[in-house]
Amino acid sequence: MRMWMVPVSKMCRKHLLGEHVEIHMLVGTILRERSIEGYIKNDLIEPKSIYKRHQEIVEEMLKRGYNHNSPLLEINFSSKVIKPYLEHKVDSKKSYLDLIIRCKDCRDLK
Ligand SMILES: [Zn+2]
Ligand SMILES: [Zn+2]
Structure with a gap:
């Protein structure tokens, strides 16, 4: 599971939809x-x-004409599995580099 944390407009269909599914999986976890x-x-x-x-991802999905029918369940941010990590921020510059190294479609959206 990965939250790329790069501007949604710079993500190809596969990576945008992939991050979306992974956010739902993360909430499940x-x-x-x-x-x-x-x-x-x-x-x-x-x-x-x-x-x-x-x-942000859902808005971009709708803008591109993709469907979104899945409400995101609520999590309790004071739960012990998440609370210690609430201040963690993804290094989005590094993340973007990883993404464009790996995906030509994302690279082309520059
Ligand atoms: Zn969703
Ligand atoms: Zn991509």
């Missing part, structure tokens, strides 16, 4: 009280931004 520590250590997720980021 937190609701099941599974540890997210590994994702934090690898700088893959930004817990505090889950809902804002989901909203």
Whole structure:
């Protein structure tokens, strides 16, 4: 699971929809009280931004004419599985470099 945290307009269809699904999976993980520590250590997720980021992605999806029919369930930010990591921020410059190294379609959206 990865929250790229790069501007949504710079993401190809595959990566935009991929991050969207992964945010839903991340919420599921937190609701099941599974540890997210590994994702934090690898700088893959930004817990505090889950809902804002989901909203931005959904707006971009609708703008591009994709569907969104899945409400994002509510998580409790004071749960022990998420609370210690609330201040973690993804290094979005590094993340963007990872993305464009890996994906030509994202690279072309510059
Ligand atoms: Zn959604
Ligand atoms: Zn891409």
